[in-house]
Every structure is written in structure tokens, then in C-alpha cells.
Amino acid sequence: MTPILDRAAFIRANTRLLPVPQVPEIRLHLADDATELWAKTEADLGQLNLPPPFWAFAWAGGQALGRYVLDNAGEVRRARVLDFASGSGLVGIAAALAGAARVEAADIDAFALSAIALNAAGNGVDVDARGDDLVGRDEGWDVVLAADIFYERDTAGAVTTWLRGLARRGARVLVGDPGRSYFDATAFEPLASYDVPVMRSLEDADVKRSGVWRVKG
Template sequence: MSETSSPLDREGFIRTHTRLLPVPHAPEIALHVAEEATELWQKTEEELAVIGLPPPFWAFAWAGGQALARYLLDHPQIAASRHVLDFASGSGLVAIAAAKAGAARVEACDIDAFAVAAIGINAEANGVAVAATAEDLIGRDEGWEVVCAGDVCYERGMAERAIAWLSALSARGAIVLIGDPGRSYLPKERLEALVTYEVPVTRALEDAEIKRSSVWRLAR
């Protein structure tokens, strides 16, 4: 185990093994990101002596999240003065964008405890306040006025569960925005396309350097 990390020192591990860099499609925001996913995953298990950790999704700026962040920064009226939730937040990119757009309150959730730590570090680096939790919020309604979900439709079970919950929030009046680069289980028939971007991504993760990614609004 390294001197800088312990099972409880996720922040120390993140700071040691990532670099603070501007987000390619939203350079107003900087994130602590990793250069290589598999190597970071192995280091996480080896240095913290924890086996079976989820992949470090928190260490990268994914295409759907970059699209959502860009949209919120370019259309601040969506989040301004509102209560915003960034679901399955990962790095906290979209939550940070919402805060920069003037949201009254921003929450971010991710069931990975490393992501929660990364969200806190990244929010601090960008000078904004984000309340992060590792709770699974699916099925709950805490009065969010805007709910953002980036890259959540890559797996059937996750997509179906999330979309059913997000649909209920939309039906009662929440603005539900989904950022997605064409994942397999995106229910396009239930969505309204708002904007499409050409988003720079990590080739090792996406098998491409540019990913066409859209922001969608979930229909009521």
C-alpha cells in the first residue's frame, strides 16, 4: 500500500494518479482525469488492497457528459436558479456545469465511492459547490427541477430502470436531459433531440477520437 493512500484515502489516491486538465468540449471546466483506464483500475485495486472495484468511470470525461456540460454552459437559463440533480455523475462534470450556469442547488449521485470523492475534488477545483452522495436515488423524488443523465444507456438493465424513473420525474414537471453518443439502449422514440456536438474523446475508451453526441429531452 502506498504512503499516500489507504482504503479511506480515496482523495489522496485520485490526486496522485490523475492530472487536472481542461475538458475538451467544455474547457471552462477542469477535471482530474487519468491517462489510461486499465492501468488506473489495476493501481486502485493494488494500492488500496480492494478487489472487485468498478471501473474508474469517474476518471474520464465521457462523450454524453461533455455534451450535457456544453449545453448547460451555452444555455444557462436551463439550470439558473433551479435545483439540479446530476445522476450517475462520475467525475461531476455535468454537476459542475450546472453550478457554473447559476443553479441554486446542485446535487450529484454515483454509487461508486471513488466517484463521490472525485466529484468533491473536481467541484473544489472549479470553485463551485456540489453535494455528492453514493446513494442509489432511482425511485426517489426530492423535488429536483432539472435532472441530467449522461451516458446511462450502455446496458439494458440500467437503461430501463433509469428511464422509467426519469420518465416519472418528467411527468410531474421536471426537465430531464440525457446526454448520449448513441449507446445501444437509448430510447430515441421517447426523446426530443435538442442539439448534437462533435465531442473529442479518448480513443482507448470509445474506439474513436471524435464522438457525435446529442443532448435529448425526455418527453412527458
């Protein structure tokens, strides 16, 4: 089977450009069913064990953080911003709309990078998508935004340590999380919370209470 050569075309063909429930100012290329899209991606690429298509959905923590950023534009205005583990690019797009000087959206999934570019263009903003693993690095960002990243113990621990280091250096580090398994609330202080509409097939609920937190420096 011929591998997908044009990821952007695949994304357009298998998603719809829709407003995000908690952040309707932003539209994303969203899928209706995670399992179906995942299977289609593997079939079209002729590869198994690909990462899930996290980029095709507006997750609860990202919606909460995106809402907070738009409502509190002073957090990012004129700043150099990193949207870490960006997925769809939702949070980075919110930062760009809120007046950030530069936004970088990092994700190690190649499909996410294509989705970020499409979604940024669909919202008329500039977001630089980058595919390198940034954990442990510090490139001088003023603000670091991260959402829905505390699924796995080892990853959560490493990311939390890294984010706390950035905060001690002076970066403003904001996190969106709906209570994922390995979210360590002792490392953060709460800023806001939202009742976020989500897909039951993804979150086992129609509404997920999600918080926005600041990393303690």
C-alpha cells in the same frame, strides 16, 4: 496490503487537473489510462472486481451535456438540480457555473464522490455529492441531468422509466448520450448535437457524435 484511506490523495496522485476538451471552462482530475488506473485501484485496496474508474474520464455524453448546459444557462438557472450517475461531476459543475441554486451530484462509487468534491473545489463551485441510489425516488428536483447511463439493458430500462416519471411530474430532464447500446430514442426528443473529442482507448474513436435530449413528459 493497507486499503486506501484517503481517496482524495489517491485521485490527486493518479490524475492530472486538465481542461475538458468540449468544455474547456471546466477542469477535472483526469487519468491517462483506464486499465492502468483500474488495476492500481484494485492493487492499492487489495480488492478485486471493483467498478471501473468512470469518474476519471470525461465521457462523450457528459461533455455534450455540459456544453449544452453552459450554453443554455436558462435551463438550470436558479433551479435545484440533480446530476445523476455523475462520475467526475462534470455536468453538475456545469450546472453550478450556469447559475443553479443548488446542485446535487449522485453516484454509488465512493471514489466518484471524492472526485466530485475535488473537481467542484477545483472549479470554485459548490456541489453536494451523495452516494445513495436514487432510481425510483423523487425529491422535488427542478432539473435532472444524466449522461452516459445507457450501457446495460436492465439499468437503462429502469432509469428511463424513472426519468420519464420525473418529467411527467414536471421536472426538466436532460440527457447526454452518444448512441449507447440501450438508449431508447423514442423516449426522448433531440435538442442539440456535438462532435466531442474523446480518448480512442475508451470510445474507439477520436471524435464521438453526441446528442443532448429532453425526456418526453
